[in-house]
Amino acid sequence: MLGLIAFGVLHNVLELRYVTGRFAPVLNGRFLAVLLGLITAIVLCRLAAIVVGQPARTAEILIGYAVLAAGCAHALRGWLLGLSGAVLAVAGAVSLTWPAYHFVVLAHLHNVVPLFFLWEWAATLPPATRRWFRGIQVGWVFVLPSLLLYGVADAALRDVSASAVASFAGDPAKIVALSAPPGADTVIGARFLVVFAFLQTMHYFVWVWFLPRHAPDAARAFERRVPWLRGPRAWALGAGLGGVLAMLFAVDYASGRAMYAAFASYHAYLEFPVLLALLLGADAARSQLVFRETGPGSQEAAAMSTVTREH
Template identity: 55%
Template sequence: MASAVGTGTGTGTRTTAGGAFDERRLGGMGAAGTGPVAGFVLATAIVLALSLRMPAGTAVVGLASLGILHNVLELRYMAGRFERVLHGPFLRLLAALITGIVLCRVLPASAGTRDGEILLAYGLLAAACVHALRHRPAVMAAAGAVIATAATASLSFPDYHFVVLTHLHNVVPLLFLWEWSRGMRRGRRAFRAVQVGWVLVIPVLILSGAFDGLTGSGSGWTDRLSVSYTPPAWQHTDAGLRFVTVFAFMALMHYLVWVWFMPRYAPDATAAFERRVPVLDGRRAWALGLGAGAALAALFVSDYDQGTSLYAALATYHAYLEFPVLLMLVLGMGPRATAGGSA
């Protein structure tokens, strides 16, 4: 994409593909921080209560009802917010690599498809490093060595790789929210503290057993999910219920970031996306997410295993695109913070 997002001054009125909007009003929502902080505190309390009492149910129902919708809205956000990075040959290369991962997921499971997915995943990171560091060969070589070492470890311990990847995906919103908060004039510290609380502190407390007295008893569904969300060394132990609870809590909070927070508090990203893809304006994007989500939910009800397999393939694009985008952000190629906070 050709231009940076979010260079508004926070004053005046500007017309976008989504229509005219008052930048002072939207900038104030981002700048004050009261609404976002209160919203996240309330959401954290409700989601934590649900996850502790019904970990397996929260995980399954959350995925079936909000999984596809959050995919669509997150892709919209990344394509709009990071349009300066995601464009041209680089975007096409990332899309080709991720499509390769999709093929690995839809083909019959084997050691070959498993290793192929791992190698393509690290290929995404390598491509991002080359794109960002092509004028800094020494740093690029060091980054390449780190990627090669990590890839070797993942290929040696693939079961751990996929469990870690599953939980890491739910941690990713912290970095997007941290970046968004750069434009806040007031309340930034409180906002960031709340994000660290739900992304890092609460999961650690759950895993430590601090909430065991409030956690519901396990079930057959809990045992079934534990295989995917628990590191192999802790499977078939009491830790399995804790890992499922962590996943349920983090996943539902993750969904809310994309279906509640970003659509409400990041209007510039939506407007930038609609300039690029006018056929998917606000209503159509939501209709796509809700319609596809309803179809997937019906499949979950009739055949849960087939539903999860289809979702895993569909979710590949948003899940794997996050990592090169965030790497580019860390390397200083992300958008500039807005003065008004409507990041």
């Protein structure tokens, strides 16, 4: 909860800066306009869900799959595009049948997404370093959460005070329900909550510290697209909006979280089409991926060459 209040808005701003800068050849023109239109509709659905509930959540599921379909249409052609459409249709039917599971999976998947961006960034590293780096990322994304779900931290969980959570965020059962499968018992629900909290903390670490520090070229590429948000202005924007939201959290945590979840849709949903474009074969986009500021002999150009060869 405190991590969400302190870093939630800031990591939204910094992730959008990285993704729209690093993957500018993918996120541009009509494709970007379509994505922004669809995600804005999701924002409205999340705001409407505060009042109308499940119908708005059903609409979000449908529009969310439309975002994925747009990513597939951008990356694929021919029979592969038809196959992806069939897969999305089946997945959409499953999500509509069990919507509560859909949103739990979406919450955890969003926290896992940095693995793909870190994996892609690591292509710029020497081979030996790259293997170690990628192994570490797999460890914190999959190995540690698996151990937590197995119960290695159960003794520590027994010391957590549910009353402390309830005094600030309301009913602890509602907090657990955001990250645990429906119907999970108390112990399993607590384990899923701990996994979610751990992955979310690492999620913030990646977007707020690691990539701004180690991938400055993405920020420079973003600033060429949005010059009025240069340098520390992005940090100031994130911190300022975060301060406003923190006050709303302090007054009414549930309303603050609902408002945050609505506007966080932009960064949460925009990353999926980028991943699809990279994973499903947007070769032209891959070959142009930014990092080319100082000429063909530069470190950036060499790094880009490594990315292109790997993919």
